[in-house]
Amino acid sequence: MRAVRFHGYGGIEVLRVEEVARPTPGPGQVLVEVRAAGIQPGEVMIREGARHGRWPATFPSGQGSDLAGVVVEAGPEVRGFAVGDEVLGFTHNRASHAELVVVEDVNLVSRPQELAWDVAGSLYVAGTTAYATVFAVDPQPGDTVVVSGAAGGVGSLAVQLARRRGATVIGLASERNHAWLAEHGIVPVAYGPDAAERVRQAAGGSVDAFIDTFGDGYVEMAVELGVRPERINTIRDWSAAAGVGARTYGEGSAACAVVLGELARLAARGELDVPIAGTYPLERVQDAFRDLEGQHAQGKIVLRP
Numbered sequence: 001m002r003a004v005r006f007h008g009y010g011g012i013e014v015l016r017v018e019e020v021a022r023p024t025p026g027p028g029q030v031l032v033e034v035r036a037a038g039i040q041p042g043e044v045m046i047r048e049g050a051r052h053g054r055w056p057a058t059f060p061s062g063q064g065s066d067l068a069g070v071v072v073e074a075g076p077e078v079r080g081f082a083v084g085d086e087v088l089g090f091t092h093n094r095a096s097h098a099e100l101v102v103v104e105d106v107n108l109v110s111r112p113q114e115l116a117w118d119v120a121g122s123l124y125v126a127g128t129t130a131y132a133t134v135f136a137v138d139p140q141p142g143d144t145v146v147v148s149g150a151a152g153g154v155g156s157l158a159v160q161l162a163r164r165r166g167a168t169v170i171g172l173a174s175e176r177n178h179a180w181l182a183e184h185g186i187v188p189v190a191y192g193p194d195a196a197e198r199v200r201q202a203a204g205g206s207v208d209a210f211i212d213t214f215g216d217g218y219v220e221m222a223v224e225l226g227v228r229p230e231r232i233n234t235i236r237d238w239s240a241a242a243g244v245g246a247r248t249y250g251e252g253s254a255a256c257a258v259v260l261g262e263l264a265r266l267a268a269r270g271e272l273d274v275p276i277a278g279t280y281p282l283e284r285v286q287d288a289f290r291d292l293e294g295q296h297a298q299g300k301i302v303l304r305p
Contacts, residue, residue, distance in 0.1 A: 002305070003098030004285050005060045009049030012286045012293070018060075023095075023102045025075035032087060032103050034305045036121025036279075037096040038066035039288055040153070042251075046094075057094075064096030064303075067103070068111060068120035078105045086111040088120035088264060089257065097285065099305045109261040112268035119267055119274040122153075122300035127263040127274075128254040129235060130157035134165065136233035136249035137209035141166030144203045146222070149214035150186065151177035151298045154235065156275050157263075158211050159186045164271075167209075170202050172218075177298050184273065196221050212237060219246055275299025 001022050006014040025031045043063050045051045068088035071081050081087060089108035095101045111120050133154070139145050139162045147162065149155040150171025162169045163185050171186040172195060178188035189198045199207065199221075208231060210222035215236030222232045223244055232246035241248050266272035277297035280288040282305040292301050 001099040007060045027077045029075045030071045031073035032069040033072045034069040036068045036117045037303045038122025062095045066124040067096040090124040114268040118276045118302045126153040129154045129251040132249040132253035133211045134161045136247045137231045139165040139167035143167040143208040145209045146170045147211045148172045148218040153300045155213040
């Protein structure tokens with residue numbers, strides 16, 4: 001089969017699509033033929049070696065967590081899935097950017113027929129991370145919640161989940177994404193110089209909670225806006241969070257099939273919009289990451305092996 005590999009830390013140019021051995025599922029595992037697999041900013045940091053202390057790579061390394069596809073082989077003792085089943089889920093083995101991937105049965109849910117493959121294959125990391133960030137700040141009806149990077153892969157879902165909790169949500173994003181935010185009941189605010197003052201004006205009063213999906217000073221902005229540290233959550237700026245006592249709930253805080261299944265049902269019913277910014281065949285994995293690293297995509301970027 002073909003799979004994405006890199007043989008050392010570096011930029012986009014280290015990514016290759018190579019022929020590798022077909023994997024074999026073991027007990028409690030299935031082999032999934034991948035139809036769609038999302039890509040993540042965290043994979044960039046791992047590939048560049050920026051997270052070696054926390055998530056070291058061994059070479060040659062694969063990559064990818066999110067996936068959706070069809071079960072083509074089942075190992076012994078598998079529960080709940082059989083050959084031919086359409087599924088979505090995740091792997092912790094950096095392996096989903098490939099034509100075939102072995103997945104633990106407990107990390108899969110059935111794909112609702114109404115759920116598009118691209119959405120199914122890009123829901124896990126962004127979806128569970130967004131779910132965790134909203135849980136961390138606990139929006140209540142009448143609260144005002146600010147989300148940075150509000151049109152990104154995580155932010156675009158976090159704003160909707162916070163809105164579902166009855167909060168007024170202010171989304172910091174570039175102006176070209178303001179129409180999408182407004183269509184989803186979000187108050188759009190442009191980022192950049194004087195953004196804190198624009199947020200104050202949009203809030204018409206105090207800000208109760210802040211979800212930072214971007215980093216780059218937003219934890220400090222939240223403090224400046226008077227948000228209590230326990231209602232600030234960041235998925236990017238851990239040092240700033242430690243300095244003020246903010247939270248750092250992310251993917252790992254909600255990384256389970258139960259949460260993924262709930263998100264999949266919401267998306268299938270049209271109650272959670274998962275924007276797809278672009279799709280690429282596996283052999284164009286470098287182009288996909290150029291798109292991602294440009295940091296201007298609205299929503300998820302997906303590989304189609």
